[in-house]
Amino acid sequence: MGNSFYEILQYLWDNHRGKVVGLALGLVVGLLFILVGFWKTLLVVICVIGGYFLGKRIDEGGNSGDWWER
Numbered sequence: 001m002g003n004s005f006y007e008i009l010q011y012l013w014d015n016h017r018g019k020v021v022g023l024a025l026g027l028v029v030g031l032l033f034i035l036v037g038f039w040k041t042l043l044v045v046i047c048v049i050g051g052y053f054l055g056k057r058i059d060e061g062g063n064s065g066d067w068w069e070r
Contacts (some may be wrong), residue, residue, distance in 0.1 A: 010028075012020055033069040 029041065029045065032044060036044075
């Protein structure tokens, strides 16, 4: 074997990126459910999704005002 921890992480990131991200998100959401409860976690998830789409629109050359006009 002899692979270092960082080499293993790099391999996983390069070859299984979607699984790694999904695992991390699942872990974070699961911990939030345990620590703060369902409704607060749901609010955090909704805010994160809204922030993602707003940031995506800005990255694509739009501005935040375009989003509100829809």
